[in-house]
């Protein structure tokens with residue numbers, strides 16, 4: 001409707017642009033418009049360079065593995081075959097773990113699960129590229145960090161089942177792990193909190209004269225939160241020793257990345273406005289991920305400041321067990337995605353080196369399957385979620401206050417009354 005004011009009547013009517021994903025269910029996805037530069041094409045500046053020297057890289061794509069699985073160009077980290085095989089094993093383990101836990105949720109053994117299918121290279125290679133005592137502030141899609149740092153699979157499952165072996169005592173949503181000893185900060189359900197926490201921890205590390213760095217994680221969608229920008233400001237002002245990762249998997253539940261600004265600029269290019277180093281990386285290329293994190297870690301350790309690293313990838317499955325992506329995107333989008341499968345690409349690389357073959361691959365798959373099954377059996381012996389009843393319900397009040405306030409003491413007594421009634425006997 002035109003503006004009724006006569007002075008404004010001839011001005012154009014204002015309108016908003018509401019981003020829409022290019023493809024919806026039933027459409028044939030065509031990603032040929034996504035620029036995929038050849039592997040090896042991106043230059044590798046010195047990690048101690050001025051931030052602005054990285055600015056051409058915020059719109060490029062750091063890639064090491066070419067279409068034939070060969071490692072090419074200046075970002076090739078030249079990892080030895082044993083390390084490459086361990087990375088492959090960890091990535092495969094994450095995928096098998098995800099599949100089994102997804103099925104466990106469907107079988108009613110837990111309430112909720114989230115997979116990272118298609119994104120396995122990112123957390124696994126980042127775990128390899130950071131030091132064991134650096135601390136990660138992950139989201140719910142970096143289970144690969146725990147797997148690569150040797151956290152017991154059965155303990156992860158205990159958390160998912162909220163059973164008596166759950167170190168978090170059932171107080172966190174399944175998959176929201178926390179383990180200080182493995183440098184894995186508690187996952188927060190509130191998106192984007194990881195960024196200010198990582199920057200704050202990194203600043204504290206510097207203030208204390210420590211040498212450990214932090215790595216913060218966020219999804220494409222969550223970059224739209226204020227916490228992202230607040231963390232970027234602190235990180236750049238104080239040149240905090242932190243790596244800030246954006247996992248751009250194209251989707252935030254059913255919202256596509258355009259809703260968070262991806263139509264206008266790459267996520268990595270946000271580094272430019274802050275005067276921070278930035279890299280845009282093929283997230284389905286384990287070697288590129290490793291090289292980029294290693295570069296940013298070296299920069300942070302040398303007091304050269306933070307780096308924003310965008311990992312360009314695709315969320316191959318639903319957001320969580322509560323989601324049905326067929327309602328908002330074409331079913332075959334994941335297979336049309338141009339960057340391929342990260343596990344298949346690393347495998348092809350090892351085969352090309354003469355360090356891997358189909359027989360070894362099949363043997364590894366069988367070994368991983370047996371390991372994950374054994375962990376599941378061990379964890380389910382301790383218990384699955386529906387069987388966690390009122391036995392120790394009053395413990396939900398423990399570990400919060402040094403001295404329980406009167407109102408919580410009152411609630412604890414009430415919960416014990418309910419438990420007595422439910423159990424027909426005295427609860428533990």
Ligand SMILES: Cc1ncc(C[n+]2csc(CCOP(=O)(O)OP(=O)(O)O)c2C)c(N)n1
Nearest residue numbers: 141189190191219220221222249251252253
């Ligand atoms: C502050 C906040 N807003 C909204 C939500 C609900 N929520 C949970 S996950 C999610 C999507 C996040 O997408 P993205 O950041 O791209 O990460 P991804 O799930 O793709 O890894 C939303 C909106 C939340 N948990 N916290």
Ligand SMILES: [Mg+2]
Nearest residue numbers: 219220251252
């Ligand atoms: Mg996302």
